[in-house]
Amino acid sequence: MTRSKAALIGAASLKPVRQTEGETTLGMLARVSARALADAGLEKDAIDGLLVGPQVGETPQHVPATVSEYLGLQPAMANVVDLGGASGPGMIWRAAAAISAGMCETVLCVLGNHRNAEAPRSPNRNPIREFDVPFGASGANISYALLMQAHMAKYGSTAEDFALIAHWARANAQRNPNAIFHGKPASVEDVLNSPIIASPLHLYEIVMPVAGAEAVIVTSAKRAKELGSRAVHLLGAGEKVTHRAVSQAPSLTSGPLKPSMERAFAQAGVTAQDMSLLSLYDCYTIMVAATIEDAGLCEPGGFGRFMRAHDFGPEGDMPLNTHGGQIGYGQPDLAGGMTHVVEAVHQLRGSAEGRQINNPRLALVTGNGATMSEAVALVLGADE
Amino acid sequence: MSELADLKVPGPTEIELTKPFWKAAAEGRLLVQRCEDCTKAILYPREICPHCWSEKLTWEQASGLGRLKSFSRVHKPGHPGWMPVSPYVVGLVELDEGPTMLSHILPGECEPAVGDRLELKPTNIGGRVLPAFQRKDQGENV
Numbered sequence: 001m002t003r004s005k006a007a008l009i010g011a012a013s014l015k016p017v018r019q020t021e022g023e024t025t026l027g028m029l030a031r032v033s034a035r036a037l038a039d040a041g042l043e044k045d046a047i048d049g050l051l052v053g054p055q056v057g058e059t060p061q062h063v064p065a066t067v068s069e070y071l072g073l074q075p076a077m078a079n080v081v082d083l084g085g086a087s088g089p090g091m092i093w094r095a096a097a098a099i100s101a102g103m104c105e106t107v108l109c110v111l112g113n114h115r116n117a118e119a120p121r122s123p124n125r126n127p128i129r130e131f132d133v134p135f136g137a138s139g140a141n142i143s144y145a146l147l148m149q150a151h152m153a154k155y156g157s158t159a160e161d162f163a164l165i166a167h168w169a170r171a172n173a174q175r176n177p178n179a180i181f182h183g184k185p186a187s188v189e190d191v192l193n194s195p196i197i198a199s200p201l202h203l204y205e206i207v208m209p210v211a212g213a214e215a216v217i218v219t220s221a222k223r224a225k226e227l228g229s230r231a232v233h234l235l236g237a238g239e240k241v242t243h244r245a246v247s248q249a250p251s252l253t254s255g256p257l258k259p260s261m262e263r264a265f266a267q268a269g270v271t272a273q274d275m276s277l278l279s280l281y282d283c284y285t286i287m288v289a290a291t292i293e294d295a296g297l298c299e300p301g302g303f304g305r306f307m308r309a310h311d312f313g314p315e316g317d318m319p320l321n322t323h324g325g326q327i328g329y330g331q332p333d334l335a336g337g338m339t340h341v342v343e344a345v346h347q348l349r350g351s352a353e354g355r356q357i358n359n360p361r362l363a364l365v366t367g368n369g370a371t372m373s374e375a376v377a378l379v380l381g382a383d384e
Numbered sequence: 385m386s387e388l389a390d391l392k393v394p395g396p397t398e399i400e401l402t403k404p405f406w407k408a409a410a411e412g413r414l415l416v417q418r419c420e421d422c423t424k425a426i427l428y429p430r431e432i433c434p435h436c437w438s439e440k441l442t443w444e445q446a447s448g449l450g451r452l453k454s455f456s457r458v459h460k461p462g463h464p465g466w467m468p469v470s471p472y473v474v475g476l477v478e479l480d481e482g483p484t485m486l487s488h489i490l491p492g493e494c495e496p497a498v499g500d501r502l503e504l505k506p507t508n509i510g511g512r513v514l515p516a517f518q519r520k521d522q523g524e525n526v
Contacts, residue, residue, distance in 0.1 A: 021400070022400025023400070024401070024431075026431075030430065030431050030432045031439070034432050034437040034439065037437060044436070044437050069434075072433075072437075124397075125399075127428045129397050130396050130397045130398070130399070131428045131485065132486045133463070134512075135486055135509070135514065136458060137458075137474045137486050139462030142456050142462060145458075146474075146476055147454070149455060149456060149498065150498065153454065153499070154498075195460075197460045198456045198459060199457040199459070199471075200456075
Protein backbone atom coordinates (compact mmCIF):
# COMPACT_ATOMS: atom_id res chain seq x y z
CA MET A 1 0.00 0.00 0.00
CA THR A 2 1.25 3.44 -0.85
CA ARG A 3 1.98 5.88 1.93
CA SER A 4 -1.07 8.08 2.68
CA LYS A 5 -0.64 11.76 1.85
CA ALA A 6 -3.70 12.73 3.87
CA ALA A 7 -6.85 11.24 5.37
CA LEU A 8 -10.44 12.30 4.62
CA ILE A 9 -12.28 11.96 7.93
CA GLY A 10 -15.65 13.72 7.57
CA ALA A 11 -18.19 14.45 4.84
CA ALA A 12 -21.65 15.99 4.54
CA SER A 13 -24.15 17.35 2.03
CA LEU A 14 -27.20 19.60 2.00
CA LYS A 15 -30.12 18.10 0.10
CA PRO A 16 -30.10 19.57 -3.42
CA VAL A 17 -33.06 21.73 -4.48
CA ARG A 18 -33.96 23.31 -7.85
CA GLN A 19 -34.52 26.74 -6.37
CA THR A 20 -33.85 28.40 -3.03
CA GLU A 21 -35.67 31.34 -1.55
CA GLY A 22 -34.02 33.83 0.77
CA GLU A 23 -30.94 31.63 1.26
CA THR A 24 -27.36 32.89 1.45
CA THR A 25 -24.33 30.96 0.30
CA LEU A 26 -22.69 31.78 3.63
CA GLY A 27 -25.56 30.26 5.57
CA MET A 28 -25.56 27.11 3.43
CA LEU A 29 -21.79 26.70 3.78
CA ALA A 30 -22.19 27.06 7.54
CA ARG A 31 -24.87 24.37 7.82
CA VAL A 32 -23.03 21.83 5.70
CA SER A 33 -19.77 22.53 7.55
CA ALA A 34 -21.45 21.87 10.91
CA ARG A 35 -22.70 18.52 9.57
CA ALA A 36 -19.30 17.52 8.20
CA LEU A 37 -17.74 18.40 11.54
CA ALA A 38 -20.30 16.24 13.36
CA ASP A 39 -19.63 13.42 10.90
CA ALA A 40 -15.92 13.68 11.69
CA GLY A 41 -16.67 13.71 15.41
CA LEU A 42 -14.54 16.82 15.86
CA GLU A 43 -14.90 20.08 17.77
CA LYS A 44 -14.74 23.14 15.55
CA ASP A 45 -11.50 24.34 17.11
CA ALA A 46 -9.81 21.38 15.42
CA ILE A 47 -10.25 23.17 12.07
CA ASP A 48 -7.17 25.28 11.26
CA GLY A 49 -7.30 25.30 7.47
CA LEU A 50 -10.03 26.52 5.10
CA LEU A 51 -10.51 26.08 1.36
CA VAL A 52 -13.54 27.69 -0.28
CA GLY A 53 -14.79 28.46 -3.77
CA PRO A 54 -15.53 31.77 -5.49
CA GLN A 55 -18.86 33.36 -4.51
CA VAL A 56 -19.99 35.52 -7.40
CA GLY A 57 -22.87 37.81 -6.49
CA GLU A 58 -22.43 37.54 -2.75
CA THR A 59 -18.77 37.94 -1.75
CA PRO A 60 -16.56 38.91 -4.70
CA GLN A 61 -13.39 39.36 -2.62
CA HIS A 62 -12.05 38.22 0.77
CA VAL A 63 -14.06 34.99 0.56
CA PRO A 64 -11.99 32.95 3.07
CA ALA A 65 -12.09 35.78 5.64
CA THR A 66 -15.85 36.24 5.19
CA VAL A 67 -16.52 32.51 5.59
CA SER A 68 -14.09 32.25 8.54
CA GLU A 69 -15.73 35.16 10.33
CA TYR A 70 -19.20 33.70 9.81
CA LEU A 71 -18.07 30.33 11.18
CA GLY A 72 -15.96 31.76 13.99
CA LEU A 73 -12.84 30.11 12.56
CA GLN A 74 -9.30 31.48 12.63
CA PRO A 75 -7.50 29.31 10.07
CA ALA A 76 -3.73 29.18 9.65
CA MET A 77 -4.17 28.42 5.93
CA ALA A 78 -6.99 29.91 3.88
CA ASN A 79 -7.59 30.03 0.17
CA VAL A 80 -10.03 30.10 -2.70
CA VAL A 81 -9.82 27.26 -5.17
CA ASP A 82 -11.21 28.49 -8.48
CA LEU A 83 -11.15 25.52 -10.84
CA GLY A 84 -14.78 25.15 -11.81
CA GLY A 85 -15.87 21.53 -11.51
CA ALA A 86 -12.37 20.53 -10.49
CA SER A 87 -12.43 22.81 -7.44
CA GLY A 88 -13.57 20.08 -5.01
CA PRO A 89 -10.90 17.52 -5.92
CA GLY A 90 -8.43 20.38 -6.28
CA MET A 91 -9.09 21.27 -2.65
CA ILE A 92 -8.19 17.78 -1.43
CA TRP A 93 -4.60 17.73 -2.63
CA ARG A 94 -4.09 21.37 -1.68
CA ALA A 95 -5.23 20.50 1.83
CA ALA A 96 -2.77 17.59 1.88
CA ALA A 97 -0.02 19.85 0.55
CA ALA A 98 -0.72 22.50 3.18
CA ILE A 99 -0.71 19.88 5.93
CA SER A 100 2.55 18.30 4.78
CA ALA A 101 4.06 21.78 4.49
CA GLY A 102 3.40 22.25 8.19
CA MET A 103 0.94 25.11 7.72
CA CYS A 104 -2.06 23.44 9.38
CA GLU A 105 -3.43 20.09 10.56
CA THR A 106 -7.12 19.85 9.69
CA VAL A 107 -8.66 21.55 6.66
CA LEU A 108 -12.34 22.28 6.02
CA CYS A 109 -12.97 22.08 2.25
CA VAL A 110 -16.40 23.49 1.48
CA LEU A 111 -18.30 24.53 -1.63
CA GLY A 112 -21.90 25.57 -2.22
CA ASN A 113 -24.21 28.13 -3.73
CA HIS A 114 -27.79 29.28 -3.37
CA ARG A 115 -30.17 29.50 -6.33
CA ASN A 116 -32.41 32.40 -5.37
CA ALA A 117 -34.65 33.90 -8.04
CA GLU A 118 -33.41 37.48 -8.03
CA ALA A 119 -29.83 38.34 -8.96
CA PRO A 120 -28.05 40.92 -6.80
CA ARG A 121 -27.57 44.37 -8.30
CA SER A 122 -24.13 45.14 -6.84
CA PRO A 123 -21.23 42.78 -6.19
CA ASN A 124 -21.34 42.71 -2.36
CA ARG A 125 -24.25 40.95 -0.62
CA ASN A 126 -22.71 39.85 2.65
CA PRO A 127 -22.59 40.85 6.32
CA ILE A 128 -20.08 43.71 5.97
CA ARG A 129 -22.33 45.26 3.30
CA GLU A 130 -25.50 44.70 5.32
CA PHE A 131 -24.27 45.77 8.77
CA ASP A 132 -21.48 48.37 8.27
CA VAL A 133 -22.28 50.35 5.12
CA PRO A 134 -25.76 51.61 6.22
CA PHE A 135 -24.20 53.42 9.21
CA GLY A 136 -21.75 55.40 7.05
CA ALA A 137 -18.74 53.07 7.12
CA SER A 138 -17.70 52.23 3.55
CA GLY A 139 -14.11 51.44 2.64
CA ALA A 140 -10.83 50.63 4.36
CA ASN A 141 -9.93 54.16 5.53
CA ILE A 142 -12.58 54.10 8.25
CA SER A 143 -11.66 50.58 9.40
CA TYR A 144 -7.99 51.49 9.84
CA ALA A 145 -8.91 54.82 11.46
CA LEU A 146 -10.84 52.80 14.06
CA LEU A 147 -7.77 50.60 14.68
CA MET A 148 -5.54 53.68 15.00
CA GLN A 149 -7.90 55.43 17.42
CA ALA A 150 -8.05 52.27 19.54
CA HIS A 151 -4.22 52.16 19.68
CA MET A 152 -4.05 55.81 20.73
CA ALA A 153 -6.68 55.28 23.42
CA LYS A 154 -5.08 52.12 24.81
CA TYR A 155 -1.43 53.17 24.75
CA GLY A 156 -1.40 56.96 24.47
CA SER A 157 0.39 56.82 21.10
CA THR A 158 0.38 60.17 19.31
CA ALA A 159 -0.23 61.54 15.82
CA GLU A 160 3.52 62.29 15.65
CA ASP A 161 4.38 58.66 16.39
CA PHE A 162 2.34 57.54 13.39
CA ALA A 163 3.54 60.41 11.19
CA LEU A 164 7.14 59.17 11.65
CA ILE A 165 6.22 55.99 9.78
CA ALA A 166 4.91 57.95 6.78
CA HIS A 167 7.94 60.25 6.94
CA TRP A 168 10.36 57.30 6.72
CA ALA A 169 8.39 55.72 3.86
CA ARG A 170 8.66 58.95 1.90
CA ALA A 171 12.34 59.31 2.82
CA ASN A 172 13.14 55.82 1.51
CA ALA A 173 11.10 56.49 -1.64
CA GLN A 174 13.67 59.18 -2.50
CA ARG A 175 16.15 56.34 -3.12
CA ASN A 176 13.78 54.51 -5.49
CA PRO A 177 13.23 56.23 -8.85
CA ASN A 178 10.20 53.98 -9.49
CA ALA A 179 8.37 55.18 -6.39
CA ILE A 180 5.30 57.34 -7.01
CA PHE A 181 6.57 59.78 -4.36
CA HIS A 182 10.16 59.89 -5.68
CA GLY A 183 11.07 63.57 -5.58
CA LYS A 184 8.38 64.23 -2.97
CA PRO A 185 9.71 63.72 0.56
CA ALA A 186 7.47 64.53 3.52
CA SER A 187 8.49 65.75 6.95
CA VAL A 188 6.56 64.77 10.07
CA GLU A 189 5.01 68.26 9.93
CA ASP A 190 3.99 67.71 6.29
CA VAL A 191 2.24 64.49 7.29
CA LEU A 192 0.45 66.17 10.19
CA ASN A 193 -0.55 69.11 7.97
CA SER A 194 -2.09 66.85 5.33
CA PRO A 195 -5.90 66.67 5.48
CA ILE A 196 -7.68 64.39 7.94
CA ILE A 197 -9.55 61.79 5.91
CA ALA A 198 -11.12 59.84 8.76
CA SER A 199 -9.82 60.86 12.17
CA PRO A 200 -7.14 60.25 13.31
CA LEU A 201 -5.87 59.25 9.85
CA HIS A 202 -4.13 61.87 7.67
CA LEU A 203 -3.95 61.73 3.87
CA TYR A 204 -0.18 61.09 3.83
CA GLU A 205 -0.61 58.05 6.08
CA ILE A 206 -2.72 56.32 3.42
CA VAL A 207 -1.38 54.56 0.32
CA MET A 208 -1.99 56.13 -3.06
CA PRO A 209 -3.73 53.73 -5.48
CA VAL A 210 -1.63 53.26 -8.65
CA ALA A 211 -1.51 50.99 -11.67
CA GLY A 212 1.33 48.47 -11.58
CA ALA A 213 2.31 44.81 -11.52
CA GLU A 214 4.80 42.66 -9.58
CA ALA A 215 5.93 39.07 -10.13
CA VAL A 216 8.17 36.48 -8.49
CA ILE A 217 9.37 33.09 -9.83
CA VAL A 218 9.69 30.18 -7.39
CA THR A 219 11.50 26.88 -8.01
CA SER A 220 13.13 24.21 -5.86
CA ALA A 221 16.45 24.90 -4.13
CA LYS A 222 17.92 21.98 -6.11
CA ARG A 223 16.78 23.40 -9.46
CA ALA A 224 17.99 26.87 -8.49
CA LYS A 225 21.45 25.40 -7.87
CA GLU A 226 21.45 23.52 -11.19
CA LEU A 227 20.50 26.74 -12.98
CA GLY A 228 23.15 28.72 -11.13
CA SER A 229 20.43 31.23 -10.20
CA ARG A 230 20.91 34.17 -7.88
CA ALA A 231 18.56 32.61 -5.38
CA VAL A 232 16.82 33.87 -2.27
CA HIS A 233 15.35 31.17 -0.04
CA LEU A 234 12.05 30.77 1.74
CA LEU A 235 13.03 29.76 5.27
CA GLY A 236 9.73 30.05 7.07
CA ALA A 237 6.09 31.02 6.56
CA GLY A 238 2.99 31.62 8.62
CA GLU A 239 -0.61 32.47 7.82
CA LYS A 240 -3.67 33.44 9.85
CA VAL A 241 -7.18 34.70 9.08
CA THR A 242 -9.30 35.98 11.96
CA HIS A 243 -12.29 37.97 10.66
CA ARG A 244 -13.54 40.20 7.82
CA ALA A 245 -15.29 43.28 9.29
CA VAL A 246 -13.49 45.39 11.89
CA SER A 247 -16.48 45.00 14.26
CA GLN A 248 -15.70 41.27 14.44
CA ALA A 249 -11.95 41.68 15.13
CA PRO A 250 -10.76 39.70 18.17
CA SER A 251 -8.41 42.60 19.00
CA LEU A 252 -8.10 46.15 17.65
CA THR A 253 -4.41 46.60 18.56
CA SER A 254 -2.85 43.22 17.75
CA GLY A 255 -3.54 41.24 14.59
CA PRO A 256 -3.19 37.85 12.93
CA LEU A 257 0.33 38.74 11.82
CA LYS A 258 1.44 37.98 15.38
CA PRO A 259 0.88 34.19 15.18
CA SER A 260 1.88 34.24 11.48
CA MET A 261 5.26 35.79 12.28
CA GLU A 262 5.74 33.47 15.27
CA ARG A 263 5.24 30.46 12.99
CA ALA A 264 7.50 31.88 10.28
CA PHE A 265 10.29 32.66 12.77
CA ALA A 266 9.93 29.22 14.38
CA GLN A 267 10.11 27.44 11.01
CA ALA A 268 13.20 29.44 10.09
CA GLY A 269 14.77 29.08 13.54
CA VAL A 270 15.35 32.83 13.85
CA THR A 271 13.94 35.81 15.74
CA ALA A 272 12.73 39.27 14.72
CA GLN A 273 15.97 40.71 16.06
CA ASP A 274 17.97 38.68 13.50
CA MET A 275 16.46 40.45 10.48
CA SER A 276 18.62 42.51 8.11
CA LEU A 277 15.51 43.95 6.43
CA LEU A 278 11.94 44.58 7.54
CA SER A 279 9.66 44.55 4.49
CA LEU A 280 6.36 45.24 6.23
CA TYR A 281 2.96 45.65 4.62
CA ASP A 282 1.97 49.29 5.01
CA CYS A 283 -1.48 50.17 3.65
CA TYR A 284 -1.69 52.66 6.55
CA THR A 285 0.79 53.79 9.21
CA ILE A 286 -1.16 51.92 11.91
CA MET A 287 -0.44 48.66 10.09
CA VAL A 288 3.34 49.15 10.43
CA ALA A 289 2.96 50.17 14.08
CA ALA A 290 0.91 47.07 14.91
CA THR A 291 3.31 44.81 12.97
CA ILE A 292 6.43 46.15 14.72
CA GLU A 293 4.74 45.47 18.06
CA ASP A 294 3.34 42.07 17.03
CA ALA A 295 6.81 41.04 15.77
CA GLY A 296 8.20 41.65 19.24
CA LEU A 297 10.60 44.32 18.01
CA CYS A 298 9.29 46.48 20.86
CA GLU A 299 6.73 46.10 23.65
CA PRO A 300 2.99 46.51 22.89
CA GLY A 301 2.28 50.23 22.58
CA GLY A 302 5.99 51.06 22.25
CA PHE A 303 6.34 51.64 18.51
CA GLY A 304 6.66 55.43 18.91
CA ARG A 305 9.82 55.11 20.98
CA PHE A 306 11.05 52.45 18.53
CA MET A 307 10.56 54.85 15.60
CA ARG A 308 12.64 57.49 17.40
CA ALA A 309 15.39 55.05 18.41
CA HIS A 310 16.37 53.77 14.96
CA ASP A 311 17.45 54.77 11.47
CA PHE A 312 15.19 53.01 8.94
CA GLY A 313 17.11 53.94 5.78
CA PRO A 314 19.18 51.50 3.67
CA GLU A 315 22.36 52.39 5.60
CA GLY A 316 20.55 52.56 8.93
CA ASP A 317 20.59 50.10 11.81
CA MET A 318 17.03 48.91 11.03
CA PRO A 319 16.27 49.04 7.28
CA LEU A 320 12.47 49.17 6.85
CA ASN A 321 10.61 49.20 3.54
CA THR A 322 13.64 50.37 1.59
CA HIS A 323 11.59 50.61 -1.63
CA GLY A 324 9.51 53.28 0.10
CA GLY A 325 6.88 50.85 1.27
CA GLN A 326 3.51 51.20 -0.36
CA ILE A 327 3.09 54.55 1.40
CA GLY A 328 6.04 55.86 -0.62
CA TYR A 329 5.97 53.56 -3.67
CA GLY A 330 2.21 53.53 -4.32
CA GLN A 331 -0.25 50.64 -4.05
CA PRO A 332 -0.75 48.79 -7.35
CA ASP A 333 -3.92 47.14 -6.03
CA LEU A 334 -3.33 43.51 -4.97
CA ALA A 335 0.23 43.66 -6.35
CA GLY A 336 0.98 46.09 -3.50
CA GLY A 337 1.67 43.21 -1.15
CA MET A 338 4.06 41.67 -3.66
CA THR A 339 6.23 44.83 -3.71
CA HIS A 340 7.47 43.81 -0.25
CA VAL A 341 8.57 40.40 -1.60
CA VAL A 342 10.25 41.87 -4.69
CA GLU A 343 12.19 44.39 -2.57
CA ALA A 344 13.34 41.65 -0.18
CA VAL A 345 14.57 39.55 -3.13
CA HIS A 346 16.56 42.52 -4.47
CA GLN A 347 18.07 43.34 -1.08
CA LEU A 348 18.97 39.72 -0.18
CA ARG A 349 20.74 39.02 -3.48
CA GLY A 350 22.41 42.42 -3.63
CA SER A 351 20.55 43.90 -6.59
CA ALA A 352 18.86 46.85 -4.83
CA GLU A 353 20.64 49.44 -6.90
CA GLY A 354 21.12 52.79 -5.19
CA ARG A 355 19.59 51.59 -1.93
CA GLN A 356 21.43 48.34 -1.15
CA ILE A 357 21.57 47.45 2.54
CA ASN A 358 24.82 46.22 4.09
CA ASN A 359 25.45 42.53 4.76
CA PRO A 360 21.96 41.27 3.80
CA ARG A 361 21.16 37.90 5.36
CA LEU A 362 17.54 37.67 6.47
CA ALA A 363 14.35 39.54 5.64
CA LEU A 364 10.91 39.55 7.23
CA VAL A 365 8.16 40.08 4.65
CA THR A 366 4.56 40.61 5.76
CA GLY A 367 1.27 40.73 3.90
CA ASN A 368 -2.03 41.95 5.28
CA GLY A 369 -5.58 41.99 3.96
CA ALA A 370 -9.04 43.39 4.68
CA THR A 371 -9.26 44.96 8.18
CA MET A 372 -6.02 43.64 9.74
CA SER A 373 -7.66 40.25 9.35
CA GLU A 374 -5.80 38.28 6.66
CA ALA A 375 -2.09 37.77 7.38
CA VAL A 376 0.93 36.08 5.81
CA ALA A 377 4.50 36.32 7.09
CA LEU A 378 7.62 35.07 5.29
CA VAL A 379 11.21 34.77 6.41
CA LEU A 380 13.53 34.95 3.41
CA GLY A 381 17.26 34.26 3.49
CA ALA A 382 20.18 35.10 1.22
CA ASP A 383 21.97 32.29 -0.64
CA GLU A 384 24.72 30.94 1.63
CA MET B 385 -31.67 64.82 12.69
CA SER B 386 -33.59 65.80 9.55
CA GLU B 387 -30.35 65.93 7.57
CA LEU B 388 -29.61 62.27 8.26
CA ALA B 389 -33.14 61.31 7.22
CA ASP B 390 -32.72 63.10 3.90
CA LEU B 391 -29.51 61.32 2.89
CA LYS B 392 -29.47 59.23 -0.28
CA VAL B 393 -27.31 56.41 1.06
CA PRO B 394 -27.31 52.60 0.73
CA GLY B 395 -29.48 50.87 3.31
CA PRO B 396 -29.25 47.37 4.72
CA THR B 397 -29.25 44.52 2.18
CA GLU B 398 -31.78 42.57 4.19
CA ILE B 399 -31.97 38.78 3.74
CA GLU B 400 -34.58 36.26 4.89
CA LEU B 401 -32.61 35.49 8.07
CA THR B 402 -32.13 39.13 9.09
CA LYS B 403 -35.71 40.35 8.48
CA PRO B 404 -36.61 40.20 12.21
CA PHE B 405 -33.50 42.28 13.04
CA TRP B 406 -34.34 45.11 10.62
CA LYS B 407 -38.06 44.99 11.41
CA ALA B 408 -37.25 45.44 15.11
CA ALA B 409 -34.73 48.17 14.24
CA ALA B 410 -37.46 50.06 12.36
CA GLU B 411 -39.56 49.84 15.55
CA GLY B 412 -36.68 51.22 17.60
CA ARG B 413 -35.53 47.93 19.13
CA LEU B 414 -32.18 46.15 18.87
CA LEU B 415 -32.14 42.36 18.58
CA VAL B 416 -29.31 39.89 19.04
CA GLN B 417 -29.32 36.13 18.61
CA ARG B 418 -28.79 33.88 21.63
CA CYS B 419 -27.31 30.39 21.29
CA GLU B 420 -29.35 27.86 23.29
CA ASP B 421 -26.37 25.52 23.53
CA CYS B 422 -23.43 27.71 24.55
CA THR B 423 -25.62 30.68 25.75
CA LYS B 424 -23.50 33.31 23.98
CA ALA B 425 -25.10 36.35 22.30
CA ILE B 426 -24.42 36.75 18.56
CA LEU B 427 -24.41 39.73 16.21
CA TYR B 428 -24.54 39.98 13.13
CA PRO B 429 -27.22 37.29 12.80
CA ARG B 430 -26.08 33.92 11.46
CA GLU B 431 -27.51 30.52 10.62
CA ILE B 432 -25.19 28.76 13.06
CA CYS B 433 -23.49 29.91 16.25
CA PRO B 434 -19.92 31.00 15.41
CA HIS B 435 -18.77 29.82 18.86
CA CYS B 436 -20.08 26.23 18.93
CA TRP B 437 -21.76 25.71 15.49
CA SER B 438 -25.15 24.95 17.06
CA GLU B 439 -28.17 25.73 14.90
CA LYS B 440 -30.37 26.47 17.95
CA LEU B 441 -30.47 30.26 17.85
CA THR B 442 -33.26 32.46 19.17
CA TRP B 443 -33.91 36.21 18.95
CA GLU B 444 -33.59 38.30 22.06
CA GLN B 445 -34.04 42.02 22.65
CA ALA B 446 -30.79 43.69 23.66
CA SER B 447 -30.57 46.26 26.46
CA GLY B 448 -29.43 48.93 24.00
CA LEU B 449 -26.51 49.74 26.27
CA GLY B 450 -22.87 49.50 25.32
CA ARG B 451 -19.39 50.93 25.37
CA LEU B 452 -17.49 52.82 22.65
CA LYS B 453 -14.46 50.66 21.69
CA SER B 454 -13.21 53.02 19.00
CA PHE B 455 -14.51 55.74 16.69
CA SER B 456 -13.60 57.85 13.68
CA ARG B 457 -14.81 61.26 12.58
CA VAL B 458 -15.24 60.76 8.84
CA HIS B 459 -14.29 63.77 6.72
CA LYS B 460 -14.11 61.95 3.38
CA PRO B 461 -16.83 59.29 3.30
CA GLY B 462 -16.36 56.09 1.32
CA HIS B 463 -19.81 56.61 -0.22
CA PRO B 464 -20.56 60.05 -1.74
CA GLY B 465 -24.13 59.98 -0.41
CA TRP B 466 -22.73 60.76 3.05
CA MET B 467 -21.07 64.05 1.98
CA PRO B 468 -23.94 66.34 3.12
CA VAL B 469 -23.46 65.36 6.78
CA SER B 470 -19.63 65.13 6.81
CA PRO B 471 -17.83 65.11 9.09
CA TYR B 472 -19.82 62.56 11.04
CA VAL B 473 -18.83 59.88 13.55
CA VAL B 474 -18.95 56.10 13.26
CA GLY B 475 -17.87 53.82 16.07
CA LEU B 476 -17.49 50.29 17.32
CA VAL B 477 -20.08 49.61 20.00
CA GLU B 478 -19.46 46.73 22.38
CA LEU B 479 -22.94 45.80 23.55
CA ASP B 480 -23.45 44.86 27.19
CA GLU B 481 -24.61 41.46 25.87
CA GLY B 482 -21.10 40.84 24.44
CA PRO B 483 -20.99 41.27 20.66
CA THR B 484 -19.57 44.37 18.95
CA MET B 485 -21.39 46.21 16.18
CA LEU B 486 -20.41 49.10 13.97
CA SER B 487 -22.84 51.98 14.27
CA HIS B 488 -23.46 55.66 13.70
CA ILE B 489 -22.59 57.79 16.73
CA LEU B 490 -24.85 60.81 17.06
CA PRO B 491 -23.29 64.19 17.89
CA GLY B 492 -23.31 65.19 21.53
CA GLU B 493 -22.22 68.01 23.81
CA CYS B 494 -18.63 66.78 23.95
CA GLU B 495 -16.20 64.94 21.71
CA PRO B 496 -16.54 61.16 21.70
CA ALA B 497 -13.95 59.21 23.67
CA VAL B 498 -13.05 55.54 23.76
CA GLY B 499 -14.77 54.03 26.80
CA ASP B 500 -17.89 56.24 26.59
CA ARG B 501 -21.07 54.59 27.83
CA LEU B 502 -23.56 54.54 24.97
CA GLU B 503 -27.24 53.97 24.57
CA LEU B 504 -29.37 53.05 21.60
CA LYS B 505 -30.91 56.00 19.76
CA PRO B 506 -33.06 54.73 16.89
CA THR B 507 -32.44 57.25 14.11
CA ASN B 508 -33.83 57.87 10.65
CA ILE B 509 -30.87 57.55 8.28
CA GLY B 510 -31.72 57.85 4.60
CA GLY B 511 -35.42 57.19 5.24
CA ARG B 512 -34.99 54.08 7.46
CA VAL B 513 -34.83 53.91 11.23
CA LEU B 514 -31.50 52.29 12.14
CA PRO B 515 -29.92 51.45 15.51
CA ALA B 516 -27.62 54.46 16.07
CA PHE B 517 -26.03 55.26 19.43
CA GLN B 518 -25.35 58.28 21.61
CA ARG B 519 -23.43 58.99 24.83
CA LYS B 520 -25.56 57.81 27.71
CA ASP B 521 -25.16 60.77 30.04
CA GLN B 522 -26.55 63.27 27.56
CA GLY B 523 -30.06 64.69 27.42
CA GLU B 524 -32.75 63.80 24.93
CA ASN B 525 -32.73 67.08 23.00
CA VAL B 526 -29.24 67.29 21.57
